[in-house]
Amino acid sequence: MPYDADGLGSLSLTLGIIVLLLWGGIWAMRRMRPGVGLGNARDCTILRSLALGPRERLLVVEVGARQLVIGIGSASVSLICELDEKLPTAVGDDRFGEAIRKAVGRWRGG
DSSP: OOOOHHHHHHHHHHHHHHHHHHHHHHHHHHHTOTTSSSTTOOSEEEEEEEEOSSSOEEEEEEETTEEEEEEEOSSOEEEEEEOSSOOOSOTTOTHHHHHHHHHHHHHTTO
16 A cells, blocks of 8 residues: 555654654643742752762752751762751851861761
8 A cells, every 4th residue: 555645744744743742741741840930939958069079069958947968979869967057048158168077077977
């Protein structure tokens, strides 16, 4: 049974429309995730970030009223400790380094 050019053209158009609809649906689902699009009402905020290597990073994250020190590696994310004293949100504060040294000292058992 031979194929006609009109049938092949309409099949291509239909497949194109389906691909566009799938792409649009995925885009809409990503935009409608819980917690996204609520303005400034964020539950989790990265306060500080310190690169330790090409794929290793140390973060201070604020979750609600708690501030956590988190280590991120190429294959894992680890909670190091919870800070007793809150860090100010201003960048460039020297207390960040001091707080990290205390956290690493507690993590190492010191």
